[in-house]
Amino acid sequence: MVAITELEIELERLILEKNQVLIRYFCKEGHTPERAHELTQDSFLAAHKALPKFRGEAKLFTFVQQIAKNLSINEIRARNTQKRDAVEVSLNHALELAETEKGLEPVERQVFEKEQRAWLEGQIAKLPEKMGQCITLFHLKDFKISEIEILMRLKANTIKSHLTQGRERLKAMIGGEK
Numbered sequence: 001m002v003a004i005t006e007l008e009i010e011l012e013r014l015i016l017e018k019n020q021v022l023i024r025y026f027c028k029e030g031h032t033p034e035r036a037h038e039l040t041q042d043s044f045l046a047a048h049k050a051l052p053k054f055r056g057e058a059k060l061f062t063f064v065q066q067i068a069k070n071l072s073i074n075e076i077r078a079r080n081t082q083k084r085d086a087v088e089v090s091l092n093h094a095l096e097l098a099e100t101e102k103g104l105e106p107v108e109r110q111v112f113e114k115e116q117r118a119w120l121e122g123q124i125a126k127l128p129e130k131m132g133q134c135i136t137l138f139h140l141k142d143f144k145i146s147e148i149e150i151l152m153r154l155k156a157n158t159i160k161s162h163l164t165q166g167r168e169r170l171k172a173m174i175g176g177e178k
Contacts, residue, residue, distance in 0.1 A: 007051050010060050015044050018061055022068050027151050029072045030129035032136065039075065043068040079125075123173050127166055130154070134162035135170070 022043055026036035047064045054063055121140070124132045133152065137143040138159075143151070148159050 005051070007054060007060065008048070011044070011048055011051065011064075014061050014064060018064070019044075022064075024151070024153060025065075025068060026072060027133075028153060029076070030133055031072070031075065032133070033141075033151055035075070039068065039071050043071055046071070123170055124166075126173065127169055131162040131166045131169075134159050135166040138163055 019040060022040040023033075023036045026039045027033060031039060043064060046067045047060075050063075050067065054060065117140075121136070124135050124140075126132075127135065130152070134148060134154075137148050137151070138145070145156050145159050148154070149156055152159070154162075
């Protein structure tokens with residue numbers, strides 16, 4: 001039988017009390033709510049694994065926060081690398097796909113819609129982080145502005161500005177008139 005240390009008990013208390021704090025941190029860093037939950041769990045798991053290395057020179061939550069910060073940085077670096085390696089789809093190709101959509105079978109339509117959504121998400125990823133996240137949460141994930149306020153800790157008017165400016169930038173990217 002393995003003895004539970006005081007640090008493990010303290011970490012368990014932090015998991016219960018500070019879970020939402022880390023989720024909000026990851027959302028403010030530009031991660032989706034789902035990914036923020038995953039990164040929060042990863043942070044606490046990594047902290048648990050690293051407990052033997054904890055020297056006690058700072059509070060345990062500070063230790064967990066540093067782990068969370070490093071996870072976030074690594075995630076953003078990986079995302080930026082993916083952006084650099086992504087294949088650009090020309091607007092003409094996207095328009096050709098849109099024209100052929102009318103004659104598609106149900107399975108083909110689903111594939112087309114997935115491709116269309118992936119292309120749109122790629123365009124959204126080119127927007128500034130918070131603007132892109134507001135667009136994604138509101139338009140693609142069907143969050144209400146009040147929910148986005150809580151999640152991202154932004155005021156409603158800021159969110160509305162991000163949405164308006166984001167839509168304008170997307171129209172310009174796609175070739176629409178601004």
